Amino acid sequence: MKVVDLRSDTVTRPDRGMLDAMMQAEVGDDVFNEDPTVLLLQEMVADLLGKDEALFVPSGTMSNQIAVALHTRPGDEVLLEAGSHIRNYESGAAAALWGVQLCPVSGKRGILAADDVIASIRTGYEWEPVPRLLCVENTNNKAGGTIYPLDRILELGEVAKNHGLGYHLDGARIWNASVATGVSEKEIAAPFDTVSVCLSKGLGTPLGSVLSGNRTIMERARRIRKRLGGGMRQVGIVAAAGIYAIQNNRASLSDDHKKASVLATGLSSMKSVTLDIETVETNIVVFDLNDGRLALDVLQALSSKGIRMIPFGPKTIRATTHRDVTMSDIELALDVAQTVLT
Ligand SMILES: Cc1ncc(COP(=O)(O)O)c(C=O)c1O
Incomplete structure (x- = not known):
């Protein structure tokens, strides 16, 4: 029986071109920061997103969770859309790992409105949790792959800045948003302090995500990745699939x-x-x-x-x-x- 598997865009298998790129990858020990293919992928993604630094990690979940860790301290509050991946599909990681509280805000078709976010930001009493981070998911998975208009991204960025919040993008499918709108990944990523992108969704690699941001915020990212068990060794084999996918599979x-x-x-x-x-x-x-x-x-x-x-x-x-x-x-x-x- 012919099977048509529409469960997820993660079910793809690497094609010949990707496998060849993986076979030819030059590798080293990435925990020593010595894998040339990983370094190249990180540089490519940082460049593409207009950030100082990027870090290769095994999954989108780890990438998002490193971002949550970078922005928060235990007891802080993270504002995000009610249907977001970080809230619904990461096994409660933000609470379990970092001791933060999530404040869900309902969006229209998964897209947050600035006024609704502002209404959810606490006023600063000592008995309240400290709001520390605003997360946006673009495209929004739960609502059906919906796209944030660029002006909404900018507007929410202003809200975050005015209220002293970090601004994180779960851009697992930023590639889809960019292709659908013609707005570059760099423009979409620009207002955010940290951006997570996935290589294993529509781009078709077997695994891998990349977290990017500017130097100061990314300082502790490698340490947190290691703490989570995400330090990998000759992982250039996988990074090569990512480079291939970015070059060949976006359009x-x-x-x-x-x-x-x-x-x-x-x-x-x-x-x-x-x-x-x-x-x-x-x-x-x-x-x-x-x-x-x-x-x-x-x-x-x-x-x-x-x-x-x-x-x-x-x-x-x-x-x-x-x-x-x-x-x-x-x-x-x-x-x-x-x-x-x-
Ligand atoms: C929007 C979004 N963010 C993050 C992730 C997490 O990615 P991973 O499955 O690699 O942990 C997914 C996975 O489907 C996702 O759809």
Whole structure:
């Protein structure tokens, strides 16, 4: 049976070109800061994002958590969107590792408004937690890959500055935001103190994320990475995949966006589906079931016919397009979905 795996853009496998780049990587011990390929990747990403420094880490979760550690002390408060990855999908790390409190602020389609953030910033009484960091996720995963307009990023940056907050971007899918809007990664990243980007989502590497920022804030980043067990040795083999992906796989993300758009249009015409097509700006399609069935039951029915998606709530499902699914896979997925969702 043909399987179309739309669970995540992380399910991709490295292609021949990427594997060749990995095989040819020059390596050294990166804990001694001596892996030339890692150093090159870090330099490339710092350059691309307009920051002084960048640090290669195994995962987006570790990258975000190092950022939280850099900006906060135990007892501090971190403001973020209610559906954000840092709050919902990092196993409670911010509380467990750094002893910080998270202050969720609801966004519209996952996008924070400046007034709502300002209304959530505490006034400074000693019995309150100290607000220390504002996090933005672009694109926003939970809301369906939605994009922050650049002026909103700048406006929120002003809010952060005026209230003495650090400003962190979870840019796991910054590449998608950039390709979809034509705004460069550097412009998107500019107002932020720290930026985390993932190489293992749409760009297709087996693993790896990069945290970047200016010299002062990044001073302790290597130590925290080591503390978390993220110091790796001849990891240039993986960094080479990252370099290859940045050079070769960014532009084709627009194909993933086209596939998501076709998928969303098809799904939205099915009787059991409620889908706000406006939310589908990049490669993620989130939809609700309106016929009383549970997501898990529908997913089981789809999966038994080779179409894989994931639950995003009791009656909510997420499908994500990526480089390992073709447009004809999407058409097949729609044909099958038609039999389950009408
Ligand atoms: C928005 C966002 N941030 C961070 C992460 C974490 O990345 P990782 O799975 O590499 O820890 C993800 C993973 O899907 C994500 O979607």
